[in-house]
Amino acid sequence: MRDTVLLLAMNGLIWGLIIALIALGLSVIFGLLDIINIAHGDFFMVGTVLAWFSLSATGNFWIGFIVAPVIGFVIGAIIQRLVIQPIHGAAALSIVATFGLSLILQETVRITFGATPRRMLAPIQGTVPLFGIDYEIYRLFAAGIALVALAGFFLFLQHTKLGIWMRAVRHDRETAVAMGIPAQRVYVMTFGVWFALAAFGGAVAAPITTVDFRGGVDVLPFCFMAVIIGGLGNLAGTVAAAVLLAFLEGLVQSVADPTVARISSLVLMSAVLLLRPQGLFKGFTR
């Protein structure tokens, strides 16, 4: 019993770190650019599929870690330019546009990859003893990678020119433009970076989850939950909420089936929305 709880809690924790990579992008796009991105889960799904293709093309798993974010970046930038920019940040229209985008991404994957879900073998096999249970090495490795990516991302936002520009444009577009920041280019780059991050999350998660053209559909509500519980626009809160939610779901899963776990986190989410709509962590950060 104790082992099951521990195993599922660990699984939840690691899944939460990967979800955090995806939810971060959603948080910025949703909370600050006012775009409700229905296709965000599919960005993740595209990452898992790119990982699959690069593995089957080269036979080397690790190439996917480079291919997925790079191609993701390019697709994200193209999407911003062709689809998001023409609707001028109107939130209601963004739903329709990204819904269309989601259909196109899913259908393209269905044509190229096929409709059957597939499993990918982890490149690192074997288990290590951890707190008395044998735990898969790859999952621990994935958690490490996700942590590094999260840390790298926050450093990027704080310390690089592009990162500072992104925050400036988000904060006050008019002033940013007046200061000579090329806002339009920053938007394109922003979308590219978020897509890259979600696709990278997909590549990391591919051996843990299944590779399926509908893989983004389940991830999307979970990411929205993390964004809201963490507080709109509160990036650190989003990460904390993603980890907390997945961890709690893992715990509940050890005593009940996954559906009950999902329902309990949805109920928790309703309570947060009604009692603390500003997010669980307001006042703890900043």
Place this chain on the structure above:
Amino acid sequence: MTRRSIEIGMAVSAATFLISVPWLIPALTDNFWVSVITEILIWSLFAASANLLFGYVGLLSFGQALYFGFGMYGVALGIDHLGLSFWPAFGLGIVSAIAMALVSGVFAVRLSWHYFAIITVVFSLIFYFLAVSMKPLTGGDDGINFSLPPVFRFGGSIWSLTDPTFQYFFVLAVVSLCFFLMYRVINSPLGKGFLAIRDNDLRASLIGLNVYVLRLIAFVMAGFLAGVSGALFAFFGRYASASYMFYQVSGEAVVWTIVGGAGTMFGPLVGTTLFIVIREIVSSHWEHHSLIVGLLAILAVIFAPKGIVGLWNGWMTRLGERDAASAPPRLTLQAEP
């Protein structure tokens, strides 16, 4: 041609078309399209429920599938488990949808914009997962089938929805009645209150409107429309399934509404027709019709951000201005703004 005569002409021809469908369509193509049009009518009522909230009150609901599902399961469980006849089952579906809308609306309408959109989707997901897990009762994703009880029984003659023509007219009558009710509400003082809240809820509250209560009324009305469409769809398909309560179904209603024209009476009908007709035409030739649907959704918001009906209204307004310009000049006391 003035705007009014064009619109009257269109309304008359649309009504004539709708009434003649059961004879016209089999003569032109085949009976399959009668059932497609029946389905379009049902789904356009569902889209209208999203439109009532978003287009007229400014609340973007991503959870209308919940009330659709309650209407659907009210009918299916009423017939299959409780052994109800047609009208009591129909009533059970509608009442359970309204009750659910009231209970969830009490919480949901306290929030607005992003938070409202999220809480509606959260509520609908909770019940979606409940329906999936309560498989013995709901049948889960596979759903439950039931056989149709007759609608009317006069002496020896039995009227049942198994007759496609009768089914079509039954759906047409119910959907038209609902659209008429919605039209009356929108043009009543209550409807003006909705519009005031949509345009600026702070000002609406300052002139003494109770924003919370008005939003709740609109939410329950939208739940009613979604519930009726769900009940009709259960009768139409003779089954109910949890998969119709998933958030993507709610999302489709929003997409159909916005592409057709949010905040217009017939926008949802136009949007629903467009998407379902394309789905039916393309899917018989090409498996990957979703690509076309996706592309169309994107093109629609880029080139017609106010929806198809919005685009049409723009043309009509310009037509009106041209007529006014060609009319003999009249004395104006004040410059037009």
